[in-house]
Amino acid sequence: MSPEALSPEALRDPVPGAPPGTDAADVLIVGAGPAGSATALALCAAGVPRVVLVDRAAHGSPERAALRVGESATPNVGPLLARLGLPDDLGRLGHRPYHGNLSLWSGDGESADDFLRRGSGHGWHLDRARFDRWLREAAAERGARLLAPATLAGIERRPEGGWTVGLRDAGGRRSVTARVVVDAGGRRAPLATALGARRRRLDRLIALAVEAAPAAGPAGGGFHGRSFVEAVEIGWWYAAVLPGGRAIVTLMTDDDIARAGGLAGADAFRSAWAATARLRDLVPPPEDGPGAGTAPAVFSAASQHVDRAVGAGWIAVGDALIGFDPLTSSGIAGALDDALAAADTILRWFSGDGAAARDAAIGYARRAEDTLRRYLAERTRHYSAGGRWPDAPFWSRRAAR
Known part of the structure; x- marks a missing residue:
């Protein structure tokens, strides 16, 4: 993840020579999920005047309402969140406290890991659409300009310094000049790859997810406020009760295993769910009625990273930088932490101190390397502890890594 050589002089001044009719930004951020919105918040709080946040989906669109x-x-x-100047009590915003994890993982029976025992307080089970919208709106309220719906159509380095970024929106094509660009575009890393970075995918993990009703009464009572994980031969299951009272049920497996078992179909998914040892009691699979014939939504959950975290006038954050295995629950925290680190790096680029700019880029790249190294060690440790099926493809692939 080595940085390219920086040219801080090109970053010091406003974008020169912008063509008439072209929008101008100090920082343009591609992607308005937690990483992108948090980067915008941090930059606006630091006084960067022209921050543009590009969101590929319109607000209130079906894509926003999807699972x-x-x-x-x-x-x-x-x-x-507090470091970003936001409230840290998400309960007031309708999210549920998350106190720890229950798991059937190593074969030694059900285990519990309560955050209180670590002295770290509790986390949150989020309504993700609401949480992401809150961050976007906070960024816009604090000065970021939101372009939505819009997607990256191209990028070119300007001879005078900075970038010309092509965007495609409802009106067609538009251009924005920017001093610095940020890739917060998720696992596709659209901006970093357009600038020559390569994605390194370490596995082919996917998530197949549905919403369902948790069990009523004692069967599901101890599950509320906790996440549940159960290892199976083809991967592992995850479930948690969401703020609205419904539970999310997710099967994590490799894409070829899912294809071979037809698990993207409603019947095969429900059959695999019904064969679990404990999950089926906490969240019973629907046998008939609403939801019984619903096929799961499918998402990429692969562990991956880009081979360059930062370059001359660009930087990657969140899943565009490192895509974590959901087993670590590191995605949101990692996105916010990346945003704060990236904003600090960009501010040092704007300082006019060439040595500080170079040191900031090198420091960000080293931070990414250290994060990736720690994550891979943790991932190996987690999967090694669950190796009850050492010859099964899902588990043997992770043991081999």
């Missing part, structure tokens, strides 16, 4: 995964926010999310 979302990544709803578990670990206890360190609250302090990160």
Whole structure:
């Protein structure tokens, strides 16, 4: 993840020579999920005047209302939100406290991991659509300009310094000049890859997810406020009760295993769910009626990273930088932490101190390397502890890594 050589002089002054009719930005951020919105918040709080946030979906669109995964926010999310100048009590916004995890993982029976025992307080089970919208709106309220719906159509480095970014929106094509660009575009890393970075995918994990009703009474009572994980031969299951009272049920497996078992179909998915040892009691699979014939939504959950975290006038954050395995529940905290680190790096680029600019880029790249190294060690440790099926493809692939 080595940085390219920076040219801080090109970053010091406003974008020169912008063509008439072209929008201008100090920082343009591609992607308005938690990483992008948090980067915008941090930059606006630091006084950067022209921050543009590009969101590929219009507000209130069906895409925004669709099922979302990544709803578990670990206890360190609250302090990160506070650093961004946001409330850290998400209960007031309708999210549920998340006190720890229940699991059937190693074959030694059900285990519990309560955050309180670590002295770290509690996390949150989020309504992800609401949480993401809150961050976007906070960024816009504090000065970021939101372009939505819009997608990246191209990018070119300007001879005078900075970038010309082509966007495609409802009106066709438009251009924005920017001093610095940020890739917060998720696992596709659209901006970083357009600038020559390569994505390194470490596995082919996917998430197949549905919403369902948790069990009533004692059967599901101890499950509320906790996440549940159950290892199976083809991967692992995850479930949590969402703020609205419904539960999300997700099967994590590799894409080829899912194809071979037809698990993207409603019947095969429900049959695999019904064969679990404990999950089926906490959240019973629907046998008939609403939801019984619903096929799961499918999302990429692969562990991956880009081979360059930062370059001359660009930087990657969130899933565009490192896509974490959902087993670690690191996605949201990692996105917010990346945003704060990226904003600090960009501010040092704007300082006019060439040595500080170079040191900032090198420091951000080293931070990404250290994060990736720690994550891979943790991932190996987690999967090694669940190796009850050492010869099964899902588990043997992870043991081999």
